Amino acid sequence: MKTKIANLIKKSKKIAITSHIRPDADCIGSGLALYLMLTQLGKEVCFCNTEKAPFPLTQLPCFDVIEFRQVYPEPFDVFMLIEGESEARTGQKHLEKYYTVSIDHHATNLGHANLNWVVPEASAVGELIYELGVELNIEFTRDIEYNLYAAISSDTGSFKYSNTTFKSLYIASKLVKNNNFDPGDVSDLLFNSNYYEKVQMMQKVLSTLELHLDKKVSIIEFKREFLRTLDLKNIETEDIVSIARSITGVEVTLFFKEIGDDYYRVSVRSRKNFNSLLLAKKFNGGGHECAAGFFYKGNIEKAKQEVVNIIEKHLK
Numbered sequence: 581m582k583t584k585i586a587n588l589i590k591k592s593k594k595i596a597i598t599s600h601i602r603p604d605a606d607c608i609g610s611g612l613a614l615y616l617m618l619t620q621l622g623k624e625v626c627f628c629n630t631e632k633a634p635f636p637l638t639q640l641p642c643f644d645v646i647e648f649r650q651v652y653p654e655p656f657d658v659f660m661l662i663e664g665e666s667e668a669r670t671g672q673k674h675l676e677k678y679y680t681v682s683i684d685h686h687a688t689n690l691g692h693a694n695l696n697w698v699v700p701e702a703s704a705v706g707e708l709i710y711e712l713g714v715e716l717n718i719e720f721t722r723d724i725e726y727n728l729y730a731a732i733s734s735d736t737g738s739f740k741y742s743n744t745t746f747k748s749l750y751i752a753s754k755l756v757k758n759n760n761f762d763p764g765d766v767s768d769l770l771f772n773s774n775y776y777e778k779v780q781m782m783q784k785v786l787s788t789l790e791l792h793l794d795k796k797v798s799i800i801e802f803k804r805e806f807l808r809t810l811d812l813k814n815i816e817t818e819d820i821v822s823i824a825r826s827i828t829g830v831e832v833t834l835f836f837k838e839i840g841d842d843y844y845r846v847s848v849r850s851r852k853n854f855n856s857l858l859l860a861k862k863f864n865g866g867g868h869e870c871a872a873g874f875f876y877k878g879n880i881e882k883a884k885q886e887v888v889n890i891i892e893k894h895l896k
């Protein structure tokens with residue numbers, strides 16, 4: 581599939597790229613790296629997203645090339661979807677008008693694009709973009725390396741999560757080999773740069789911490805009222821979840837983010853003894869075995885009870 585995609589790229593003149601809504605460093609870093617690779621090959625490229633990315637993603641090299649708009653009706657030879665395949669996932673309308681290529685590492689990708697390169701074993705889509713770059717004989721510039729390293733580093737939680745493999749470390753080592761950037765800078769940017777307001781928000785979210793099932797399940801909650809009392813815009817909440825997840829003995833962590841009246845986006849994170857995706861799927865969500873999510877409409881206390889009951893049944 582990789583070769584097929586590389587050949588298609590070589591043949592094409594005008595290529596569009598998009599990544600998913602609620603962007604993270606993997607899809608943004610990978611999209612930027614792909615943008616830089618295609619530009620290097622002399623292609624006419626546009627990277628168009630439908631949702632703005634939060635700080636610190638805005639600090640990734642060449643971030644400013646990303647446009648915020650719909651690709652349709654502009655014609656393109658190929659439309660590359662980074663971790664997405666549908667309008668729901670990308671926010672891009674009329675995908676059916678294009679020849680689409682989806683590159684993804686989510687097992688929930690149903691292969692709706694014209695070409696689908698989906699590798700659930702990959703820790704990050706950044707791994708696949710790296711491989712595509714090798715296939716295309718790209719010169720790995722500093723900005724390409726930095727963006728791909730950020731992508732893989734982000735999705736592996738700085739090489740701490742269980743999705744870290746020989747391959748993710750191997751590719752990361754290739755990316756740092758030429759000393760074009762300091763991997764410590766990437767870690768600082770992605771993991772150690774918090775606005776004061778964000779730390780205050782973490783304090784509020786952590787004050788909601790509850791433990792269930794003999795301290796095997798931790799639940800935290802983000803209430804909309806926190807936004808009213810703090811000067812916060814779009815914030816990355818992954819690291820708050822990490823704290824709730826770090827509690828010794830905790831197997832499953834749930835993060836309820838209030839997004840409307842009795843309406844929540846729920847993130848699930850788990851260790852090896854529980855499959856997050858199994859829980860998410862019961863609520864029509866998606867994701868991976870160790871990280872998944874879904875939307876919940878209804879009373880939060882009832883929601884908590886429901887999820888805890890499901891976890892109790894399936895926890896190994």
Ligand SMILES: [Mn+2]
Binds near residue numbers: 606685
């Ligand atoms: Mn990813």
